[in-house]
Amino acid sequence: MIRVMIVDDQEMIRVGLRTMLEAHPDIEVAAEAGDGLLALRLLAKTPVDVVLMDIRMPGIDGVETTRRIRRGHPAEEVRIVVLTTFDHDENVFAALRAGANGFLGKGVGPAELTTSILEVAAGGGALTPAATAALIDHVARDAGSRPEPEIARLFETLTPRELEIVEAVVSGLDNAEIAALMSVSPFTVKTHANRAMTKVGARDRAQLVTLAFRAGIRP
Template structure:
């Protein structure tokens, strides 16, 4: 059972998320917080597998709460997904740098949300298409455009299907969209993505996209 915490200052949002997640056979909402400080305390108490974190909250915001969690609990296995309406570039970058394992918009559907939680709980990452494009743009601006030969060699070890899945992730597609495009099941797509992450040493989907860009992958290829 995946134990999920919800940190959001809007009660209606928390109620909606609780209803969605409580309907999943493998999830339970174990705790809730209405501000950033309370969210950090939830993490400190332990017992959660995944924490859904809003950005804009009273006290400290979600990004600062994540920074404190990662600083104060360096060995924690807690996985954190930012779930927000504020998908601005700086929020994406700051959230991922602070230690978030995923970034999703609140417009995400119930099935995609549940699948993202499962993926993150299993050690993967979850990025909305918009967040993936922001990450790619940041890497492109901050690094030389010449591909890193060592990373190129690592990605050359991927199978054809694994490379196709990586390219689709670079294009900003989620697992469900990749599955539809390649006529595969979402589970098969996840398997290919996880194998690719293992082979190139990526800790999650965000880092996989970043490493792929540095290996020469580009959106639209």
Template sequence: MIRVMLVDDQELIRTGLHTIVDSHDELTVVAEAADGYAATSLLETTEVDVVLMDIRMPGIDGVETTKRIRATRTPAQLRILVLTTFDQDENVLAALRAGADGFLSKGAGPAELTTGILRVALGEHALSANAVHALVDHVTDGMNRPADPAVAALFSALTPRELEVVEAIVRGSSNADIATEMFLSPYTVKTHANRAMMKVGAHDRAQLVSLAVQAGIQP
């Protein structure tokens, strides 16, 4: 059973999230917090696998809370999935740079939400299509810029299949979506994605998207 902590300053939102998470057979809510201070305090005494957290909260926001959690817990020890109603690129980037493992919109349906939790719990990154598009917009400033030859050269080392996977990731597709589209297993897709990240020097999926766009790969 995957143990989930909910962090949101709105009780009504937490109640709704609690209902959705607990309705899944593999998930259970073990703690709730109304702000980052309470969340970091609860983590000292509560065993948690995934923190599901709002990015906009009074006191310390989700980005700062993520930084504080990462100061004591590595991704291997605890996963962090950020939720927000704002699909602004600075929020996406700040959360991921702080150490979040995924970013979903509060408008996500129950299936997308529970799937996102399961994915980060398994060690993957969960990025909604909106989050990926925000990353792309940030890198390109909303314009079609010419590819950076030096960055494009990094991607020339990818196999055709690895490049296909990267293109799908830039479009915002999950590993499961890519697996269905390409008639591969999710494990094989993850392997291709990891090899692509290693070849181009990307530390995570978000950086892979950023580099791909700089290389001229568009969604």
């Protein structure tokens, strides 16, 4: 059973997320919090596997809450998924740097939400096509147009198949779509993606996309 904490200052959003999550037999909503400080207190006494974290909240925001969670809970212990509106929230990238493992839009549907939670809990990262596009857009604004040689050299260590899968990930495809495109199983895709992340030092899919873009890999 995957235990989830929902952190959002809007009760209606928490209700909606809880309803979608609890409809899945392998997911349990173990705790809810309306602000970051309460989330930290609850986390100290309530074991959870995944935190769904809003960015903009009263008190300390989602970025600072994520940073504080990471001080006592490594990614192997607690996974953090940021909830955002993508285009209107620059802070989501600060949250990724603070230790979040991915991000989803607040308008996410039940199937996408539960699939993302299961993927993140298993060690992956929540990064939908819309999220990938938003991430690349912001990275492109911050990064130069030329590839960074040191990062590009990391990607030269990948096998042709691993590089092919990285390129597909950067294009916004999920594991199932990549598997169908390459006529392999989703498990095979996940295995190659995980090996690529290990080789380039990416902790999750979001960081893999960021590094790939800086290495000159474009969608």
